[in-house]
Amino acid sequence: MELQSSRFESLGTAFYTRLRPQPLPEPYWVGYSDAAATELGLHTDWPYDGASLACASGNALPPGASPLASVYSGHQFGVWAGQLGDGRALLLGERRGPEALWEVQLKGSGPTPYSRMGDGRAVLRSSIREFLCSEALHALGVPSTRALCVTGSPAPVRRERIETAAVVTRLAPSFIRFGHFEHFAQRGQHAELQALADFVIAHHYPECAAWPNPAQRVAALLEAVTVRTAELLAQWQALGFCHGVMNTDNMSILGLTIDYGPFQFMDGFDPQHICNHSDDSGRYAFGQQPGIAHWNLYCLAQALLPLLDGTQQAAEALRHYKPRFEAALQQRLNAKLGLNEPRAGDAALADELLSLLAAEQTDYTRFWRSLSEGVAEFSLSGRVTELGAARALLQQTDAFNNWARRWRERLQSDAAQTPELARERMRRSNPRVVLRNHLAQAVIEAAEQRQFEPLQRLQAALAQPYADLPDCDDLAAEAPAWAAQIAISCSS
Known part of the structure; x- marks a missing residue:
């Protein structure tokens, strides 16, 4: 898989640190997405190449790769957390597929300057969950980062218990988050803040460039992000999807679902459902998600204020959130009702x-x-x-x-x-199969024994969530009683 340097690299070294991934011992293939590979224009036998396995595990670099970890900041559980960044992810570069340009990133590839005392690794359990859910949401029509593949390793990683390491190769048009803007705003680095806004407009929101002055262009960007975020949240709520950790550093500037940690598709419908075992206050409960997204947009607007002509301009952009969310959610509920x-x-x-x-x-x-x-x-x-x-x-x-x-x-x-x-x-609006926690848990337990057929079977069903596929009744069945005891935390 040949890559080119990412456009993000052109922003300069204030935005990232260059470093290589840390190798993993004895890597092996866990899962692979043909659909994501097609987006990249990869040959179908790519995953069975030993050199590709090395690249997907961080043991070698693809031709043309220029790896870097980006810096950002953010609010976590409503509290300013200061500098964060890609603590276990590396942006390798970009690849042009048949229809779009994609950033290619390794998640779980070792420590970076932004790891905050962490090991920079991902475990097999969380990597399988992200791999399956990012591709499942895409098949459901929900904007999401994508996952090309997962590789595993017997290397031990300590979380709540000792687990084994894994790496996800994930894709997006951009991995820029609200937190990137917050980082430079909080530091008073307004030149870098302006450069970042100009970059996002030029490459991802070109319609905003038509406004005659810089402040109007940034206001148009804020409005466009507000609308995309509102529409994304409407899709989550209609499907019963809980993200679990909607910190501002986990909010995509492109309105994508990003950073799959303690997510869950609800079994029993409960607006107060908390899917994140670490969320003691219920801040990110299912019914709170639309309001939290709005709060996060206010944080983004606050970060962009140095580039705007006052708070009124920001407020005008943000006022589109509630009506757009309500209209988009009602449209989806109407479709669910026929x-x-x-x-x-x-x-x-x-x-x-x-x-x-x-x-x-x-x-x-x-x-x-x-x-x-x-x-x-x-x-x-x-x-x-x-x-x-x-x-x-x-x-x-x-x-x-x-x-x-x-x-x-x-x-x-x-x-x-x-x-x-x-x-x-x-x-077409009410899926038969979604990635319930107990389904994910079953394939994880099999994968821990190097048995990958259950993962492949579930992945195939999730790729056609609205279809009546034969021999999939068990995947569409009621969750067993033990599923309610599955605890997913921020370390997931």
Whole structure:
């Protein structure tokens, strides 16, 4: 895999430190994404090359690589944490694929000047989770960093227990975060702050360059990031996805899902669900995520103030967040309900159903998929028994029946709507298979024994989350009782 120096490198050494990855002993292949490889224009037999294994493990550099670790700062759990940075990641360079230019990064490749006493390593458990989830969210249509491959090593790494090391090769158009801007703003390095804003506009938001003066261009950038972030959060909430650690240094300037740690697709629907075992206060609970994203955007706006014409300009950019989030979420909920044209009252209809699910902590993914299966027959006949699979997941059947009758009336009021179109719309919006914690845990335990077939099977199902794939009923089944005991922390 040939690379070229990253454009980020042109910003200068105030933004990064050059260093090489630290080799790992006895590396081996764990997982590989054909879809991500296609994005890079790689030959399909690339992962079976010994030289490629060495590069993906940090034991050698790909041709043209110019590795560096970037510096940034940020707010962690709402508190200013000061200087952070790529503590276990190295940007190797860029590669132009058939349709886009991608940054290629190793995660888990050893300590950097920004490791803050850490070992710079990633463990097999967390690496498999990131590999699977970044590709799974992409298949679900959610903006995300991508993962090309995972390699493992018997090298020991201490977390809550001794585990073995791994490296993820991950991809993104850019890994720049809100925290990059906060870093230079807090240090009063306004020339570097301006250079970073100009860089992001030139390479990732060229539409913002049309404004006549620098402050207007930066305000347009803030507005564009605000809109992308709002739309990303709407997708998370509609799918029941919990990020778990939405610090400002984990927020992508491109509106991507980034830094997979204690994430979770909820099993039982609970707006107060906390997926991060380290989150004692519940700051990053599922229902808090939209507000936290807005708070993080305020931190970004604060960092950009030296480049703007006052706080009013920043406030004007940020005011787009709430209406865009609400509209985007309602659009997705309408699709999950099979509704075509937006109408007054749609929000109340969706909210009533979500309240029913929350009251019983109903299996979120299974309920919505089950609702999709019976909608056509129910819409035609009006018999709630046609929704038997979804109805069986709830105990409040009378409340659900009353809701369902109002839903049927709403379905029939849509212009150009047919029962079959409603079902297809719902099936395209309500996945059958998502990366539940217990599914990830099972493939991790197998991989720890060098058994990778379960990982490959799950990966194949996650690549087609909306399809009725044969022999995948177990992957779409209710989570076992022991799944609730899986504790995922920031070290994950």
